[in-house]
Amino acid sequence: MAGSRIAPPATAPVTGATVKATRPLSGTDDCHGGQSAMRFERITTDPAQMGGLPCIRGLRIPVAAVIDMVADGMSPADIIDAFPDLQPQDIEQALHYAAESVREREIPIGAAS
Numbered sequence: 001m002a003g004s005r006i007a008p009p010a011t012a013p014v015t016g017a018t019v020k021a022t023r024p025l026s027g028t029d030d031c032h033g034g035q036s037a038m039r040f041e042r043i044t045t046d047p048a049q050m051g052g053l054p055c056i057r058g059l060r061i062p063v064a065a066v067i068d069m070v071a072d073g074m075s076p077a078d079i080i081d082a083f084p085d086l087q088p089q090d091i092e093q094a095l096h097y098a099a100e101s102v103r104e105r106e107i108p109i110g111a112a113s
Contacts, residue, residue, distance in 0.1 A: 040093060040096070040097050040100075041093075042056055042057050042089065042090050042093045042094075043055070043056065043063060043093060043094070043097050044056075044057060044058045044111075044112040045111055045112060046058070046111055046112040047111065049112070050062055054097065056086060056090045056093075056094060057090065058112050059083075059085050059086075061083050061085070061086065063094045063097055063098065066079060066083075066086070066090070066091055066094040067094055067095065067098045069082070070091070070094075070095065076088050076091050079091055
């Protein structure tokens with residue numbers, strides 16, 4: 001994937017997602033086991049883009065592609081070299097989103113409009 005670049009859509013609006021957590025999450029201020037909400041402000045979906053897959057900030061970069069790169073052992077700097085439109089916070093939020101998505105519950109995210 002090195003050297004490849006995925007072009008952003010003509011418009012790249014950002015919408016956020018809220019997930020209710022039943023235990024403390026990294027990046028939240030709840031460390032006592034109560035319910036908290038983690039916002040995925042960098043994760044968007046658009047049925048007309050990438051088949052509606054969750055993407056980073058309205059770009060045509062699926063969360064799954066970023067997670068695959070992390071799983072393959074790529075460093076954040078290498079990932080950003082492959083996708084210069086990404087920021088370190090995008091990678092971090094993609095990891096948090098992936099963790100939430102495997103907790104066996106639906107994660108509602110807003111559609112990019």
